[in-house]
Amino acid sequence: MVSQMNKYLYITIIGGGYVGLVTGTCLAHLGHDVTIVDIDETKINAINSAIPPIYENGLSELLKNHIGKNLRASTEYTSVSESDVIFIAVGTPPNPDGSANLSYIRSAAENIANQLVKHSTPYPVIVVKSTVPPGTTQNIVRPVLASKLPEQSFDCCMNPEFLREGRAIDDFLHPDRIVLGTTDERTLNVMKNVYSGLDVPVLTTGSTAAEMIKYTANAFLATKISFSNEIGNLCKQLDVDVYEVMKGVGLDHRISPHFLNAGAGFGGSCFPKDVSALAALSETAGVHPILLQAVLAVNESQPLQMIRILERHLPDLKEKRIAVLGLAFKDNTDDIRESRSIPVIASLLGKNAVPVCYDPMAGENMKHVFPNVLYCNSAREALINADACLVMTEWSEFSQLSEEFDGMKSRIIIDGRHILTISDAEGVCW
Numbered sequence: 001m002v003s004q005m006n007k008y009l010y011i012t013i014i015g016g017g018y019v020g021l022v023t024g025t026c027l028a029h030l031g032h033d034v035t036i037v038d039i040d041e042t043k044i045n046a047i048n049s050a051i052p053p054i055y056e057n058g059l060s061e062l063l064k065n066h067i068g069k070n071l072r073a074s075t076e077y078t079s080v081s082e083s084d085v086i087f088i089a090v091g092t093p094p095n096p097d098g099s100a101n102l103s104y105i106r107s108a109a110e111n112i113a114n115q116l117v118k119h120s121t122p123y124p125v126i127v128v129k130s131t132v133p134p135g136t137t138q139n140i141v142r143p144v145l146a147s148k149l150p151e152q153s154f155d156c157c158m159n160p161e162f163l164r165e166g167r168a169i170d171d172f173l174h175p176d177r178i179v180l181g182t183t184d185e186r187t188l189n190v191m192k193n194v195y196s197g198l199d200v201p202v203l204t205t206g207s208t209a210a211e212m213i214k215y216t217a218n219a220f221l222a223t224k225i226s227f228s229n230e231i232g233n234l235c236k237q238l239d240v241d242v243y244e245v246m247k248g249v250g251l252d253h254r255i256s257p258h259f260l261n262a263g264a265g266f267g268g269s270c271f272p273k274d275v276s277a278l279a280a281l282s283e284t285a286g287v288h289p290i291l292l293q294a295v296l297a298v299n300e301s302q303p304l305q306m307i308r309i310l311e312r313h314l315p316d317l318k319e320k321r322i323a324v325l326g327l328a329f330k331d332n333t334d335d336i337r338e339s340r341s342i343p344v345i346a347s348l349l350g351k352n353a354v355p356v357c358y359d360p361m362a363g364e365n366m367k368h369v370f371p372n373v374l375y376c377n378s379a380r381e382a383l384i385n386a387d388a389c390l391v392m393t394e395w396s397e398f399s400q401l402s403e404e405f406d407g408m409k410s411r412i413i414i415d416g417r418h419i420l421t422i423s424d425a426e427g428v429c430w
């Protein structure tokens with residue numbers, strides 16, 4: 001467990017994206033003095049104006065409470081020199097072969113080293129928060145820093161992040177565990193001080209094991225979803241309700257009811273990317289990743305399974321008006337990265353159907369991907385005269401929909417997230 005706060009720390013977060021912004025704001029909330037650094041000036045200006053560049057429950061209020069007080073943002077790395085702790089929270093997007101692109105990690109580490117070489121607090125701790133392949137902290141970040149700085153003048157730690165988008169603040173402040181990848185007592189004490197105030201179990205490991213824990217947790221959760229989807233596809237053929245099945249299965253405490261919801265598959269910036277990176281890493285290590293590849297394959301075909309079910313009811317989709325409810329990759333976010341609605345809309349367009357889209361938050365983002373499809377301001381509007389409806393995101397407002405479906409031309413409703421509560425919905429039993 002971490003203890004009460006000993007003292008507040010000067011902290012710099014490199015990367016003001018989802019994780020950097022949530023981490024920085026929450027650490028300011030815990031009482032530390034925080035600077036968020038990003039190369040994207042637009043993001044920095046937005047953060048300094050207390051306008052989060054992303055939609056996340058509770059973030060705006062928290063930002064307003066701290067910005068200009070113990071939280072600020074900058075495009076400059078100068079605050080690194082004054083910091084006790086420097087988090088690296090830049091992106092690790094996929095390369096074309098699925099492996100993790102570490103160029104942003106390298107560049108952040110180089111910039112930190114260039115700044116620390118000018119001036120530094122005694123013994124700063126550089127913490128890798130980004131999701132990185134095992135060995136990155138030890139074999140890339142540390143050597144980049146050591147190429148400019150004496151080995152004894154700093155230390156590194158790997159501290160993976162487990163927050164979910166849409167519930168990020170709560171997940172950050174009330175995590176199941178904090179993993180600290182360091183074997184150094186002094187560094188461990190500094191890191192415990194970072195999180196002091198949180199009543200959370202702490203697991204201490206080597207940095208490489210900490211990196212592997214993060215990939216393995218995401219891959220396991222993704223596996224639960226793809227497993228549920230495969231069972232769901234079988235249930236559909238056998239006319240069995242997969243949700244009833246998974247409810248019964250999840251009551252076994254060894255399995256747990258979480259992440260067993262079958263449907264359109266998993267999207268987001270992490271599960272697809274991290275399972276691909278782990279599979280690529282596994283191939284490189286000479287271990288053929290049979291299970292991980294199957295997890296990805298099931299997930300690729302799952303959104304198109306919705307189209308197959310749709311075509312059973314509407315064999316010719318040409319010029320058919322299809323309401324697509326939900327564009328974000330999940331509820332409570334405007335993030336559309338790897339959203340399962342993207343392949344669904346693309347497939348509808350390929351079949352000359354007319355997708356009519358609605359999302360409470362993500363419509364503007366989806367316009368960058370599909371500028372020419374129809375966007376509506378409400379589910380009711382999208383459903384008017386629709387020949388069918390596909391529910392792609394588990395927004396809670398969709399669970400309230402009822403008489404809105406009366407406006408449809410024909411009542412073909414396929415619920416890809418098991419969120420509707422109307423009794424006569426054509427449930428997608430996967």
Ligand SMILES: NC(=O)C1=CN([C@@H]2O[C@H](COP(=O)(O)OP(=O)(O)OC[C@H]3O[C@@H](n4cnc5c(N)ncnc54)[C@H](O)[C@@H]3O)[C@@H](O)[C@H]2O)C=CC1
Pocket residue numbers: 014015016017018019020037038039040043089090091092104107108111129130131132161162163164165269270
């Ligand atoms: N999004 C999520 O829910 C979670 C993400 N992660 C991991 O955290 C890492 C970051 O993810 P996101 O925040 O979603 O990425 P993001 O793409 O939203 O943000 C990354 C930010 O880093 C900035 N950046 C890139 N190079 C930089 C540099 N040299 N100096 C300063 N800023 C730089 C970019 O401009 C961008 O704003 C990834 O490794 C991801 O896998 C981990 C847990 C949750």
Ligand SMILES: O=C(O)[C@H]1O[C@H](OP(=O)(O)OP(=O)(O)OC[C@H]2O[C@@H](n3ccc(=O)[nH]c3=O)[C@H](O)[C@@H]2O)[C@H](O)[C@@H](O)[C@@H]1O
Pocket residue numbers: 131161162163164165166218221225258259260261262263264265266267268269270271329330394
């Ligand atoms: O590394 C990361 O970035 C994060 O990835 C996920 O978080 P996130 O992607 O934000 O969202 P989830 O709630 O995990 O949902 C991911 C996708 O799986 C889908 N899902 C989730 C649960 C389920 O039972 N079925 C299912 O299809 C969701 O609709 C969504 O598309 C993990 O849950 C976080 O612990 C992790 O920190």
